[in-house]
Amino acid sequence: MRRTTYIQAINEALREEMRRDENVFLIGEDVGHYGGLFRVTRNLLDEFGEKRVLDTPISEQAFVGMALGAAMVGMRPIVELMYMDFTLVAADQIFNQIAKYAYMTGGLLNIPLVIRGQQGGGKRYGSQHSQSVESLYAHFPGIKVVAPATPYDAKGLLKSVIRDDNPVAFLEHKMLYFTRGDAPPPDEEHLIPIGKAEVKREGSDLTIATFSYCLLQALEGAATLHEKYGIDCEIVDLRTIEPLDTETIWESVAKTGRLLAVHESYAMCGIGAELVARAYEEVPHLLRAPARRVGMAPVSIPVSRALEEEVLPWKEEIIATVLEMERE
Amino acid sequence: MTQRGETQSKAKSTDDSAAPGFSQPGANDVSGVQDDWVAQTLKTSPAISITTDILPSDSAMGIEAPPLPTEQLLEMYRGALTIRLMEESLLAAAEEGKIGGAMHTAIGHEANAIGAAFALRPGDYITCTYRGHHHGLAWGMDPGRAIAEVMGRADGFAKGKGGSMHFVSPEHGLMGANGIVGAQAPHAAGLALASWLRGEDRVAITFFGDGAFYQGVMHETFNIAAKWKLPLIFYCENNRYSEMTPIWRTSSIDDIYLFPRSYGMASMQIDGNDVEVVHAAVSQAAARARAGEGPTFIEGITYRLAGHMAGDLETYRPQAEIEMQKAYEPLTVLRQKLRARGVEETQIAAINEEVDESMDEAVAFAEGSPWPDPAEAYRDVYT
Numbered sequence: 001m002r003r004t005t006y007i008q009a010i011n012e013a014l015r016e017e018m019r020r021d022e023n024v025f026l027i028g029e030d031v032g033h034y035g036g037l038f039r040v041t042r043n044l045l046d047e048f049g050e051k052r053v054l055d056t057p058i059s060e061q062a063f064v065g066m067a068l069g070a071a072m073v074g075m076r077p078i079v080e081l082m083y084m085d086f087t088l089v090a091a092d093q094i095f096n097q098i099a100k101y102a103y104m105t106g107g108l109l110n111i112p113l114v115i116r117g118q119q120g121g122g123k124r125y126g127s128q129h130s131q132s133v134e135s136l137y138a139h140f141p142g143i144k145v146v147a148p149a150t151p152y153d154a155k156g157l158l159k160s161v162i163r164d165d166n167p168v169a170f171l172e173h174k175m176l177y178f179t180r181g182d183a184p185p186p187d188e189e190h191l192i193p194i195g196k197a198e199v200k201r202e203g204s205d206l207t208i209a210t211f212s213y214c215l216l217q218a219l220e221g222a223a224t225l226h227e228k229y230g231i232d233c234e235i236v237d238l239r240t241i242e243p244l245d246t247e248t249i250w251e252s253v254a255k256t257g258r259l260l261a262v263h264e265s266y267a268m269c270g271i272g273a274e275l276v277a278r279a280y281e282e283v284p285h286l287l288r289a290p291a292r293r294v295g296m297a298p299v300s301i302p303v304s305r306a307l308e309e310e311v312l313p314w315k316e317e318i319i320a321t322v323l324e325m326e327r328e
Numbered sequence: 329m330t331q332r333g334e335t336q337s338k339a340k341s342t343d344d345s346a347a348p349g350f351s352q353p354g355a356n357d358v359s360g361v362q363d364d365w366v367a368q369t370l371k372t373s374p375a376i377s378i379t380t381d382i383l384p385s386d387s388a389m390g391i392e393a394p395p396l397p398t399e400q401l402l403e404m405y406r407g408a409l410t411i412r413l414m415e416e417s418l419l420a421a422a423e424e425g426k427i428g429g430a431m432h433t434a435i436g437h438e439a440n441a442i443g444a445a446f447a448l449r450p451g452d453y454i455t456c457t458y459r460g461h462h463h464g465l466a467w468g469m470d471p472g473r474a475i476a477e478v479m480g481r482a483d484g485f486a487k488g489k490g491g492s493m494h495f496v497s498p499e500h501g502l503m504g505a506n507g508i509v510g511a512q513a514p515h516a517a518g519l520a521l522a523s524w525l526r527g528e529d530r531v532a533i534t535f536f537g538d539g540a541f542y543q544g545v546m547h548e549t550f551n552i553a554a555k556w557k558l559p560l561i562f563y564c565e566n567n568r569y570s571e572m573t574p575i576w577r578t579s580s581i582d583d584i585y586l587f588p589r590s591y592g593m594a595s596m597q598i599d600g601n602d603v604e605v606v607h608a609a610v611s612q613a614a615a616r617a618r619a620g621e622g623p624t625f626i627e628g629i630t631y632r633l634a635g636h637m638a639g640d641l642e643t644y645r646p647q648a649e650i651e652m653q654k655a656y657e658p659l660t661v662l663r664q665k666l667r668a669r670g671v672e673e674t675q676i677a678a679i680n681e682e683v684d685e686s687m688d689e690a691v692a693f694a695e696g697s698p699w700p701d702p703a704e705a706y707r708d709v710y711t
């Protein structure tokens with residue numbers, strides 16, 4: 001199988017879907033002539049021209065709202081937010097408008113649009129350029145949320161997301177952009193269904209449910225736990241956050257009896273809180289130890305390398321929490 | 329001069345009739361100018377890039393800039409050079425991997441900050457953008473602590489938590505640089521409001537880029553500030569690029585100083601690379617603000633000589649454009665001024681050497697500063 005970077009996988013998915021459906025267009029800052037700040041939309045303008053790849057001013061409220069308008073009449077806009085933090089700049093359009101439009105119109109209109117971009121810490125971008133916003137999107141009904149961790153999943157999911165008739169937030173991670181992985185050959189009908197988690201590592205002792213860049217951290221942590229402590233974690237990659245595939249997670253917990261939810265955003269009101277709550281609501285009998293979650297410290301993300309490493313919930317924190325849970 | 333430049337100067341010659349240097353709202357026939365301008369633009373746009381068409385020297389709207397005392401010019405030179413050298417040191421450090429994240433330098437922008445800082449008083453307020461190192465230093469921040477902050481060290485002014493994009497120094501009136509384009513403008517309006525509510529004569533100035541113009545919050549702030557006659561100065565550092573996209577590609581209007589006039593605001597376009605012009609413009613704007621006449625919009629035409637941020641490969645603009653702009657960059661302009669005043673080369677060289685040495689010390693201080701204690705990460709969430 002070929003290998004590609006995460007960026008290239010997304011670029012291919014965009015290109016293929018734009019070829020397939022002329023209603024698909026890209027809109028955002030620097031996406032056209034420059035090819036995107038992170039070069040995700042590189043060379044797409046060359047192939048599709050300025051009417052399919054639109055460079056906007058720094059007007060997030062306007063161009064996100066415009067994507068909504070175009071989607072109302074069947075176009076399939078893909079909006080790039082340069083940093084997913086700017087969700088908050090366009091928040092009215094996203095949460096008061098896009099998320100509610102199909103519902104408020106009693107289903108008379110549907111909104112097939114994608115908001116995509118990178119989020120997350122690890123590169124010292126500081127408080128306003130490093131946040132993870134998945135729980136914000138997940139909180140409001142009406143927007144699906146997808147956060148793939150591998151190039152393979154990114155490509156397959158993005159293609160599905162573009163074909164979906166609902167608004168979808170497609171969350172990339174800046175630490176994943178240059179990671180490499182298997183990718184299907186270009187132009188293959190490679191579609192990964194929205195709403196399906198996947199077991200990325202088999203194990204019998206404890207289930208780690210995670211997504212996005214934390215998957216890589218969890219995999220590394222699991223390798224250490226296996227080598228040093230003989231603990232075998234099973235790792236479920238959620239891939240989609242809304243709708244949550246609890247079935248796959250509970251199947252794993254049925255095997256291990258232990259659940260640890262791991263993500264980079266805050267534990268407070270995070271996806272982990274949701275997962276743990278649902279575990280107690282839906283499958284309390286499967287839990288042989290208290291379900292737990294790991295998220296970042298409840299502080300804004302600092303710039304300093306020393307402080308950023310301190311607050312991000314990565315490998316060491318995962319290992320430490322698993323060890324605590326094993327002792328319980 | 330190019331066709332586009334001619335179009336613009338034609339529009340401006342009408343404009344310039346409004347003495348002294350900027351038009352009072354409604355005092356001149358702005359709409360006529362705009363119509364003419366729009367008609368011309370539609371004919372010519374966007375064949376030519378405004379990035380290369382409007383050179384700073386073409387752009388000053390006949391603002392009267394009385395010569396500043398040579399002593400003050402020398403101080404301004406020292407200040408501008410300090411900024412330049414700090415930025416160069418920071419770029420070098422970034423290349424060595426000592427700085428992460430997004431670091432935007434102000435190389436080429438120095439005069440906007442220096443001219444403005446010298447025109448305002450202690451006690452006045454300022455907010456600015458992630459491209460805010462020059463404002464920080466111009467307003468009196470210590471370069472050593474500034475560099476330490478950018479490097480994420482314990483001696484940084486925000487203990488390494490804010491970094492390059494969030495320069496702040498309340499003791500100097502600098503209430504914060506912002507990572508979100510446009511977000512700092514309403515903050516400055518709020519500072520101006522506080523000054524007005526308390527009956528003080530402080531003014532606020534907010535700096536932003538040409539790209540920020542297209543954020544809704546800017547326009548909301550223009551309207552409120554003009555309507556309430558807030559003691560506020562909007563200063564746009566128009567470097568003709570918004571990240572990697574030239575501004576003509578996304579702006580409906582070339583001369584953005586015309587926009588605020590529809591909010592009834594006095595506005596002017598000036599050479600932002602000339603400290604004396606900037607000083608004169610900001611002085612006039614501050615005088616209006618303190619006299620209760622409301623906000624002024626200043627568009628300082630400038631040019632960013634380095635990349636948008638450290639690591640920018642700059643594939644989106646020709647090297648020739650950068651070379652051409654070097655003739656108009658603030659330090660070159662300042663040196664020309666000093667020489668024309670008869671300042672000896674040796675005196676300039678002595679300043680160069682002093683600033684160079686003190687910058688070496690600042691860098692050494694920052695690099696010698698420890699990493700913050702991890703416990704620091706958990707402080708300041710609440711006070």
Ligand SMILES: Cc1ncc(C[n+]2csc(CCOP(=O)(O)OP(=O)(O)O)c2C)c(N)n1
Nearest residue numbers: 089459507508509537538539540569570571
């Ligand atoms: C709301 C928002 N959108 C996008 C960005 C990303 N971004 C950072 S700088 C920048 C360009 C700003 O251009 P301009 O206002 O001209 O200022 P300059 O960088 O040229 O000084 C963009 C789009 C941001 N920081 N905030």
Ligand SMILES: [Mg+2]
Nearest residue numbers: 537538569570
């Ligand atoms: Mg700019």
